[in-house]
Amino acid sequence: VVPKVLAYAERHRNANIERLFEFLRLPSVSAQIEHGEDMLRTAHWVSDAMADAGMDARVIETDGHPVVYGERRSPKAKAPTVLIYGHYDVQPPGVESLWTKPAFHPWIDSAGRVYARGAADDKGQLLAHVLALDAWHNAGEDLPVNVKFLIEGEEEVGSPNIAPFVEKHPQMLACDYVVISDTAKFSSDLPAVTYGTKGLIYREIIVSGPRQDLHSGHYGGTVANPVNVLAQLIAAMHDDKGRIAIPGFYDSVRPLSDEERAAWKALAFDEGHYLNETGSPQLTGERGFTTLERMWGRPTLDANGMVGGYHGEGASTIIPAVAAAKVSVRLVPDQQAEAIGQLFDDFVYEKCPSSVVLEIRSHAAADPYICPADCPGLHAAKAAVAKSFGREPVLIREGGSLPVLPTFKRVLGAESLLVGFCDPNSNAHGPNEFLHKKDFEAGIRMSIRLLDELDQAMNS
């Protein structure tokens, strides 16, 4: 059965690329109000593509941009269910002049890279799954598992409506596994299955001192300076070993197992290449851990921005009235965002002197996610990727956060399988975002196979 479906997809390679280009031409920028109609148009395009793939599909309103939901059942009794999640919205193009061709005019270069905003994140990757279903359907084959699609339109603006949506529709979304292609390979030529993502808390700290900026000569040394105080608060968040100095912060951190550390050490991770990619003078971080361990397995804390006082040309001698910083903390299992957020706030309040007024705002929160190593779905995913990309994938984690994964686990009880296949340097949020044509096609094959592999894994 599977070879027949794969053959159908192979025969329709050109048509599939045409569909991808069509999808990429839709400027579905969720952050920009002027694209409201484009968002709706794109949702309906996705719904129509699902219908072509033989699914019951519909566009469902939310408080923000709509969700596209589709499903097709297997005729088998007691077939397992797979929920495929993705997002049809994209980042804004940013500075258009940095793009070789306009962001919503997809084109393909001689190396086979398809360039357009959303090619990798996430239109190209989600479409591969829709076209896999299309192949199953139009090859005339019954599905080995029930398949559901949940495609949202607000991932790039923090998915404000997806958790409520999942909580509202636990029956409709009920599944054995969630499948997501919104991550990257380990390197251009080494596929990966991702089994963990970090959690996140995001705080804004606002320190107010004098009513207005004061002359630093007339008032200096007599009142607290909000920039100095905020610098002290941020500095206090790390100790001199690169560890986060918030009391109790590490209590719930699950230590990396010897197996995991050994597996990561065995990966051909090129530190020189990585360093060069960042442009930083050198790699650094928490003492006693490798770069990959820091990236995937250890919590981190970053000031994402800070502003206060004078920052124009030359000199202005003031005590600023106010200073503000944004701070994000990436969490690892088994840290919980709410508990760590409380520790963070307690720490900042305790450290902050009474000579200023402190305000802390919370902008986002997500729990970390990790798929158990003995999860059968993980092995099915590895097998489908290995057969489709011609190379055994490596098991990796991800330093970024996917807030929806813990929601799926909590509400649906389902583990998530992250089978993304874009390039790790796909410029996902920058100019000239791309997806390799060959990876798009391998992604379709992988999705075709994955349904079969998951069926086998769950029946064995």
Add this chain to the structure above:
Amino acid sequence: VVPKVLAYAERHRNANIERLFEFLRLPSVSAQIEHGEDMLRTAHWVSDAMADAGMDARVIETDGHPVVYGERRSPKAKAPTVLIYGHYDVQPPGVESLWTKPAFHPWIDSAGRVYARGAADDKGQLLAHVLALDAWHNAGEDLPVNVKFLIEGEEEVGSPNIAPFVEKHPQMLACDYVVISDTAKFSSDLPAVTYGTKGLIYREIIVSGPRQDLHSGHYGGTVANPVNVLAQLIAAMHDDKGRIAIPGFYDSVRPLSDEERAAWKALAFDEGHYLNETGSPQLTGERGFTTLERMWGRPTLDANGMVGGYHGEGASTIIPAVAAAKVSVRLVPDQQAEAIGQLFDDFVYEKCPSSVVLEIRSHAAADPYICPADCPGLHAAKAAVAKSFGREPVLIREGGSLPVLPTFKRVLGAESLLVGFCDPNSNAHGPNEFLHKKDFEAGIRMSIRLLDELDQAMNS
């Protein structure tokens, strides 16, 4: 003789206010290129006013806005010489809507306050001295001392050309004392003579990390974050007692004498009023010192501004590529700006990790100034102020910096007498700047008397 001159000024009160209004109508904003012609017009207005006062006066070109120089000699043999310094340029008006009437439309309220940009800083104060000379001249009296005027047009933009000018003209500017009215009374109803100003170094610290902003999930914890590093550098500049933690920083600080501390303690300084003026939640600062001691007698360090990374609405999870801060340090006798600047730079370079690239820029430097307590001119100044303002002045210092004072001392060998008479809350750089009419008139009397007092002090 003096009573006759005072009587002349008294008879010309209305004319003097008219002259002040005329002067205040000229928008001599040194920072704004579009006021170039206004600057020249104002310089000539000052020169003409000096000529009316019987002086040889001229406008002298510099690399920036011109200087006005005037002199009138005493017929006496071996008469001492007084150099009166001031500035005809003003701050930009700022937000016009915050002014009751436009900044360059002077008006007087029912309490006798003259409102206009430059009323206090420094047109009103410098004009009092010119009009004092006018009274001596037009009352038909010979001057008891030689008088020179040096009125610059770049004080509000950091006086870039005044030190070179003084160094170039040591003979022309040779004097026994410098007299300046560019400071404030201790309070509305208590006049002051200021005998010390703080020095200043002003640095910009730029910390660069990655080539461009990085995703804090993908790269967090593996490269140094410039905002975090800069926060650590700024935090390290103070210890937990509010002292500046740069090694050697206090080595050249002259301790406050018991007499000075006792004199300042005797001043009716209202901490509650002061705190309320700042709008800060509480007063703070270096442990072991009073607010006045911190303000006048102890070095201070302030971050004047800091910027780096994301500071828009909501959340952006980045490791910023670069962060920058401006830091000013106010110095006290006998600290020298150059030596302290070197200590500062050494400290920052030593504390900065090699995981970022550090750059330090210098924007301004000034040495502190203090007039010796036994200086005869100081007593002459006190006497002239006491007689003219109807109350014995207090001797105070100033937290701000006047870079030209150490230059006068170094090049001309002359001490400076700071006999300013604006209100301490005159809104010198803000909206609705004002000078009391009665203080303007008392200032003219004070200047008339000061020439006589200085003559007596130097002959006794």
